[in-house]
Amino acid sequence: MNEHLWFSADGLPGPALRECLAAATAAPSIHNTQPWLFRARGSTVEVIADMARSLVTVDPDGRELYVSVGAALFNLRVAIRAHGRQPRVAVLPDPGRPEVVARVTVGRAQAPTPEVTALAGAIDRRHTNRRPYRDRPVPATVLADLAVAGDRERATVIVADAARRSAVWALARTADNILRSDPGYRAELAAWTTSGGAGRRDGVPRDAFSPCDTNRAIPLRDFGLGNGAPTATVPFEREPTTLLVLTGGDAPADWTRAGMALERVLLSATARGLAATPLSQVVEVPRLRLLLADWANGLVLQTVLRVGYPATRARPTPRRPLEEVLLP
Ligand SMILES: Cc1cc2nc3c(=O)[nH]c(=O)nc-3n(C[C@H](O)[C@H](O)[C@H](O)COP(=O)(O)O)c2cc1C
Structure with a gap:
């Protein structure tokens, strides 16, 4: 070229x-x-x-x-x-x-x-899809591809089995409850959520907010919490496919690596017709995050992902134009 x-x-x-x-x-x-x-x-x-x-x-x-x-x-x-x-x-x-x-x-x-x-x-x-997914299982070969995607970026992707999945979701619900009661958390959500008008090119727009799981099993982040937007309640998939992304260290280089692995997994999932939602509340409460470390292998949790076949498509969210992020 x-x-x-x-x-x-x-x-x-x-x-x-x-x-x-x-x-x-x-x-x-x-x-x-x-x-x-x-x-x-x-x-x-x-x-x-x-x-x-x-x-x-x-x-x-x-x-x-x-x-x-x-x-x-x-x-x-x-x-x-x-x-x-x-x-x-x-x-x-x-x-x-x-x-x-x-x-x-x-x-x-x-x-x-x-x-x-x-x-x-x-x-x-x-696009992050926070809506219910189909109850169709993700084939083991596809999950293996996603684990390889993480591996290629020198991160570890664990596909949670039933026991680990229920532990992750229980801790995620606890984390969500802890965060929800923190006025600072709600203020931060309010600052970074938008009504989705034309003006703002960052933050999470209202049409990307998730509904609430009827069974209260999957604690997706409630973006409406910050500005009092009502949250609809709908049934979600019964057994959310859950991936954990872990790294062997917990310093800026490891966090950067975790981000590359996260995006490689997300793009690999998208290419295979899957949707995904990162769920971070459990990694935002340090004492709960520690409970999901893999001590035997010296790995710390960087993010939790829910993946599955989407029932509806998610829409793109805004981005700042290149002029705003390209330094002179
Ligand atoms: C490190 C990280 C953590 C995230 N945590 C959450 C989360 O806890 N809940 C959620 O719904 N989305 C989460 N997201 C997704 C972002 O909200 C989303 O990427 C952003 O709003 C842009 O939308 P898009 O992914 O559709 O382009 C996370 C994304 C990243 C990179």
């Missing part, structure tokens, strides 16, 4: 790189905070964590912020590969600047593999 499509003469991103950066911004992020910025110079892009967008109540350490930026980094990598170039990635390249999550260099030409094409094709089709 011609170099001028990647970098213009003044060193700013050309149309191909702009497409890749737009793909990065399609990533999921906690409360749709989109806590990322990009600085492009020549063939290198810095992926920067925008600390001003951190959620001080649910995410005081910035863990979920780094997971979100890791998801955007994964999209950027895949988009560059899908455009026929090899990304060279240094995660947290500068110890003195922890906000620089990665430095990505557009490398030599490399034809995309079918897997890369499938992942890239799923970027714009992936």
Whole structure:
């Protein structure tokens, strides 16, 4: 591909790189905070964590912020590969600047593999779906593919068996109750939820809020809590397929890796016709998060995912335009 499509003469991103950066911004992020910025110079892009967008109540350490930026980094990598170039990635390249999550260099030409094409094709089709899923089981081969997707990003994805699933959901319900009673949590939800009008390009819009499970078994995050929006009650699937994403450490590099693994799993799921919802309340209450660590293997929980065949499609949520996230 011609170099001028990647970098213009003044060193700013050309149309191909702009497409890749737009793909990065399609990533999921906690409360749709989109806590990322990009600085492009020549063939290198810095992926920067925008600390001003951190959620001080649910995410005081910035863990979920780094997971979100890791998801955007994964999209950027895949988009560059899908455009026929090899990304060279240094995660947290500068110890003195922890906000620089990665430095990505557009490398030599490399034809995309079918897997890369499938992942890239799923970027714009992936949306968090908080509605009920069908009671159709996800085949073991598909779940194995999702575990491999996590593995490829050096994270561990565990498909919960019945015993682990009921433990996870019980703890998730407890976590949800703890958080709901915290005025700071409700204020943060109110700040990051919107009525879905044309003005705001971040936050979770009302039409993406979840209904409440009639059986109260699946505690999806109640985004209406922050602004008093009434929550409809409907029956959800009886045995939600539950995945746990864990890493071998719990520092910014591990959180970034967890984000890349999360997005790889989500895109792999989308490519296979599955929908997903991250469920983070249990990782936002530290003492409950610890209960779901895998001590024998030295793994800590980074996120919980519910996956399944959707009964209805989810709609895209807004994103800030590239001009807002591309630093001069
Ligand atoms: C680290 C992380 C944690 C998340 N936690 C939750 C959650 O607890 N509940 C939920 O409904 N969605 C959760 N999400 C999904 C975001 O709310 C969603 O990505 C965002 O609103 C943008 O919407 P989209 O995924 O449809 O593009 C999480 C996403 C990330 C990256």
